[in-house]
Amino acid sequence: MWSFFHKLGSPPWLYRIAGSILSWLLPLTLVALAAGAVWGLLYTAPDFRQGNSYRIIYIHVPAAVVALAGYYVMAIAGGISLIWKMKMADVAMKSCAPVGAALTFIALVTGSIWGKPTWGTWWVWDARITSMLILLFLYLGVIALYEAYDNKDAAGKACAVLSLVGTVNIPIIYKSVDWWYSLHQPASIKFTGESSIDPSMLYPLLLMIGSFYALFTCALLMNMRLEILRREARTGWVRKLVGA
Amino acid sequence: MAPGALAFCSRILRRQLVLALRRPVDIGNPLLFFAMVVALFPLGLGPAPAALAGFAPGILWIIALLANLLTADNLFRGDFEDGSLEQLLLSPQPLYLSVLAYTLAQWLVTGLLLALVSPLFAVMLGLSASAIPVLMFSLLLGSAVLSLVGGIGAALTVGLKRGGMLIALLILPFYMPVLIFGSAAVQAVAGGMDASAHLAILGAMLCFAIALAPLAIGAALRISIDA
Numbered sequence: 001m002w003s004f005f006h007k008l009g010s011p012p013w014l015y016r017i018a019g020s021i022l023s024w025l026l027p028l029t030l031v032a033l034a035a036g037a038v039w040g041l042l043y044t045a046p047d048f049r050q051g052n053s054y055r056i057i058y059i060h061v062p063a064a065v066v067a068l069a070g071y072y073v074m075a076i077a078g079g080i081s082l083i084w085k086m087k088m089a090d091v092a093m094k095s096c097a098p099v100g101a102a103l104t105f106i107a108l109v110t111g112s113i114w115g116k117p118t119w120g121t122w123w124v125w126d127a128r129i130t131s132m133l134i135l136l137f138l139y140l141g142v143i144a145l146y147e148a149y150d151n152k153d154a155a156g157k158a159c160a161v162l163s164l165v166g167t168v169n170i171p172i173i174y175k176s177v178d179w180w181y182s183l184h185q186p187a188s189i190k191f192t193g194e195s196s197i198d199p200s201m202l203y204p205l206l207l208m209i210g211s212f213y214a215l216f217t218c219a220l221l222m223n224m225r226l227e228i229l230r231r232e233a234r235t236g237w238v239r240k241l242v243g244a
Numbered sequence: 245m246a247p248g249a250l251a252f253c254s255r256i257l258r259r260q261l262v263l264a265l266r267r268p269v270d271i272g273n274p275l276l277f278f279a280m281v282v283a284l285f286p287l288g289l290g291p292a293p294a295a296l297a298g299f300a301p302g303i304l305w306i307i308a309l310l311a312n313l314l315t316a317d318n319l320f321r322g323d324f325e326d327g328s329l330e331q332l333l334l335s336p337q338p339l340y341l342s343v344l345a346y347t348l349a350q351w352l353v354t355g356l357l358l359a360l361v362s363p364l365f366a367v368m369l370g371l372s373a374s375a376i377p378v379l380m381f382s383l384l385l386g387s388a389v390l391s392l393v394g395g396i397g398a399a400l401t402v403g404l405k406r407g408g409m410l411i412a413l414l415i416l417p418f419y420m421p422v423l424i425f426g427s428a429a430v431q432a433v434a435g436g437m438d439a440s441a442h443l444a445i446l447g448a449m450l451c452f453a454i455a456l457a458p459l460a461i462g463a464a465l466r467i468s469i470d471a
Contacts, residue, residue: 082463130420137417145400148410154471158400161464162414165396168452172421 011228012237014088018221026218032211040204047201056114058205062212064107067135068174070100070216074142075167078160088224090156091231093163094146095223099216101139108132128184131173138166152231252337253345260349263322270318271353274311275361281307282365297370301379301430304366308358308383309390309419315354316394317411319346320402320465329402330469339462344454347395347461355387375434378443385446386426392457393418399464403471422449 007013040058047054074096081089111129112122123129142159149155197205232238247255264271285303286296296303323329332342362383363376371379397415404410429442 134417134420137413141414141417144410144413148401148404148406149471151471154403154467157467157470158464161396161460161467162400165418165460168456169417169421 009086009088011088011232011235014091015225015228018225022218022221022225025214025221029211029214029218032207032214036204036207036211040201040208044201044204050118053114053117056110058208060107060110060114061205062209063103063110064132065209066212066216067100067103067107067132068170069213070096070103071135071138071163071166071170073220074100075163078163081156082160082164088228090160091224091227092220093160094156095220095227097139097142097146097159099219099223101136101143103212103216104132104136104139108136126184127176128173131169131176134169135173138163138169142166249338249341252335253341256342256345257349260346261352264349264353271357274315274354275357277311277314278307278358278361278365281310282368285369293370297372297434300366300369300371301375301427301434303369304362304371304379305383305386305423305427305430307365308355308362308387309423311358312354312387312390312394313412313415313419315350316391316398316415317401317408319350319395319398321398324402324468329465333466333469339465340458343395343458343461343465347391347458350395351388351391355391356384359383359387371430372434375430378433378439379430382426382429382439382443382446385443385450386422389422389446389449389453390419392453392461393422395461396457396464399461399468401468402465403468422446425449 037058041055044055046052074093077089077093077096080086081093108129111132115124116122142163145162146152146155146159149158229238229241282303285299289295289299320329323332333339335342359380362379366376366379367373393415394411396418397411400414401411425442425445429439429446432439432442
């Protein structure tokens with residue numbers, strides 16, 4: 001157990017293990033994404049009211065769910081790097097930000113594309129949508145702060161503090177549809193009680209959410225490998241790896 | 245002999261206030277900024293009184309927020325540059341309370357003053373008289389939250405040479421909830437409803453910010469000094 005924990009702090013070990021995880025997780029993710037997309041887009045019944053346009057939820061909902069969860073991953077990684085001074089947690093935090101920002105952006109764009117035929121407008125200043133926009137700003141703020149520091153050690157710590165402060169906003173974003181009357185519908189999938197979505201639509205959606213989590217993990221690991229190489233560029237093992 | 249923690253904090257508070265009072269122009273600038281931006285809105289939106297009165301809660305709150313944002317950057321900068329911040333971090337005094345004293349001093353010369361002069365601009369924009377006490381009260385509560393949150397941004401960017409734009413990007417997302425409830429409180433009263441729920445949430449935000457923001461500011465200051 002402890003040796004595993006110590007190994008986590010070793011860049012070459014993490015680089016290698018991330019590579020071996022990716023070697024099976026990445027193909028699996030792509031297959032699951034393709035299967036979920038085909039199942040959701042082609043083999044589910046059209047919605048009674050919305051017709052085919054509802055099918056964008058197979059992208060929109062997973063992206064939004066994982067974008068929120070990704071912020072926690074970033075903040076927890078930041079917390080670990082602050083408390084235990086673990087360099088690799090810092091790498092994970094830094095690598096999380098662009099992935100999370102991209103997912104948030106996808107959620108916003110797909111929501112807006114869906115909103116045009118359904119609500120008749122590209123954008124409304126609704127609690128959920130505005131708070132997702134704030135989430136995007138939070139991610140971008142972390143990226144901007146990291147880039148502003150010349151001393152990357154301090155940059156990591158400052159970003160960790162900022163991302164921890166930002167966690168205050170996440171429950172508000174998550175609960176915004178329940179707390180405010182908003183145009184955005186409340187959550188259809190519930191862990192307790194009956195979901196308000198038909199099982200034939202729910203299963204492909206769950207598959208897509210699962211695949212988006214896996215996609216997030218893949219993107220995170222790839223980003224981390226790149227960041228490790230960048231930071232360790234002067235060390236012997238990286239030179240050997242690239243054959244210099 | 246080292247003074248007690250509270251005595252130390254009141255010294256910081258006094259020092260910051262004396263420093264601020266010696267440069268009265270710096271105290272006046274946010275107020276002048278407030279007045280000038282208020283003047284921009286009738287020019288941009290058109291001078292129709294009914295429309296302006298409708299937008300007044302939002303306009304006043306946004307300007308207060310921007311004024312706070314512009315002053316946030318200076319909170320620790322002077323002390324960082326002359327090294328006294330380093331001494332503060334090395335001192336055995338509790339950083340939590342010292343940081344709270346810094347933000348309190350900053351709030352007294354910006355947020356409090358903005359809240360006190362806000363009725364004047366509210367009248368200029370045609371906000372109904374019944375909403376003015378709530379406007380002042382919501383600004384009092386809200387600007388204290390803004391000062392504390394702004395302190396986090398200031399502490400994170402104090403070591404950077406070009407902090408100005410960055411601090412806005414960092415803390416504006418955290419200003420937004422305050423803006424929502426602050427202007428909603430004023431709008432509620434202007435619309436003839438009760439604002440106590442909004443004010444209660446602003447008060448809760450303030451309690452939360454007092455409890456947690458100084459911790460984040462302290463951590464961020466240590467990082468900035470180390471950098």
